[in-house]
Amino acid sequence: MDAHRRLLDLSLALTVLLSMLPMLGMAEPLPEVIRISTGAGSPLTPKLSGANSGLTAARQAVEQEFAADGVRIEWLHPLGGGVASNEALASGAVDIGYAGEFPAIFGRAAGLKTRFVGGGFRGNNAYLVVKADSPAHDLAELKGKRIAIMKGQPWEYGFDRLLRSKGFTQADFKVLNLSLVDSRTALEQGRIDALYAPGVYGANLAADGRGRILWSTREAPRDWQFAADFFVAEDFAQKYPTAVKRFLKAVIRVSAWASDPKNGDELFQTWVPQGYSVEQQWKEYRDSDFLFRFSPIPDPFLLAHYREVANYMLENRLIRRPVDIDAWVDRSFVDAALRELQLEGHWPEYDRDGNPLPQVARQ
Structure with a gap:
């Protein structure tokens, strides 16, 4: 107990010392290396990930931010x-x-010491797909049928919300845990009756005429869509707070560029090596609010969404203890980065239902 207390005191003293360095006229040290996991590697192109993290890597925004150092x-x-x-x-x-909210919450519940420092990519859709010649035209007609979903992934929450909104639970269906590739093969071979798949992958399952989208989160509240965000190791954030802020400055520059739909073609061209053309990617992003999708701010919407997902995971025994989302989130870094970039107000903050809030100046 005494050793634990001494460790806490040392950590607090280090944090206070680092905060005093500017006042003492001393520069905070920077790390020799910053190691970042994009959490979105593709089996097609292992060196190019998708989502906001992969976009930031592809544009070398972090390298540019720290080039002079x-x-x-x-x-x-x-x-x-x-x-991973x-x-x-x-x-x-x-x-x-x-990471997406599901694996991030898994890690937090298991004791992984991180800070949730910035929003990455939200508003991602998922699609319930049947074969083109399926007799089913609504969810009720699939009751008792075989539906494949990749369990433990962020889109599982929206799937469960869909079922409950129609008066069902997963027990009313034969829900199979299959990878995306295996579920598509199973659907084509008639071994399952439907599958539930995310993003560009799901949006294009019906493109060749062999599948038909029965339902998607486009028809649902924004909270049913899924997100992926940035998390920093606790000890790294304590030791190098300026480096974390500057990392987020790089992310924010990329997010600001990606938030303009006029850049959509160039944005999607970056992800073409993932296996989908620019036109195919627009199928997922059509009619999207790009500001909402690429907001770097852990705003009331994102926090409420994480709380709901964490509650779902606890209720369904996917995690063994509750996760305090508010204690996890530290938006001081992103707020400081936005101020330095003079981008305060560039993104509206959204309420728990996904509606823009009035602009409020933050200190």
Whole structure:
């Protein structure tokens, strides 16, 4: 107990000392290297990840931010997604990770010491797809049928909300846990009756005429869509707060560019090596609010969404203890970065239902 107390006192003293360096006329030290997991590696292109993290890596925004300081930037593109990001953070292999809300909450509930520092990518849709010749035209006609979903992924929450909104639970269906590739093969072979898949992948399952979208989160509240965000190792954030702020400055520059739909074609061209053309990617992003999608701010909407997902996971015994979302989030870094970039107000903040809030100046 005494050793634990001494460790807490030392951590507090270090935090206070670092905060006093500017007043003492001393520059806060920067790390020699910043290691970042994109949490979105593709089996098609392991060196190019999707989502906001992969976009930031592809545009070398972090490298540019630290170029004059000689800080080396190392990117990890794990094929295991957010789960692999958690593992890399837990082992100390990376300092900053990127993950969807499901794996991020898994990690937090398991004791992973991180700070939730910035929004990455929200408003991602998911699609319930049947074969083109399926007799089913609504969810009720699939009762008792086989539906495949990749369990433990961020889009699971929207799937459960859909079922409950129609008076069902997962027990009313034969829900199978299959990978995206395996579920598509199973649907084409008639071994399942429907599948639930995310993003560009889901939006294009019906493109060749062999599938039909029965329902999607486009028809649902924004909270049913899923997100992925940035998380920093607690000890790294304490030791190098300026580096974390400057990392987020790089992310924000990219997010500001991506938030303009006029840049959509160039944005999607970056992700073409993931396996989808620019035209195919627009199928997912059509009619999207790009400011909402690329907001870097952990605003009331995002916090409320994480609370709901954490409650769902606890109620369904996916995690064993509750997660205090408010204690996890530290938006001081992103607020400071926005001020320095003079981008306060560029993104509206959204309420729990996804409606823009009146602009309020933050100190």
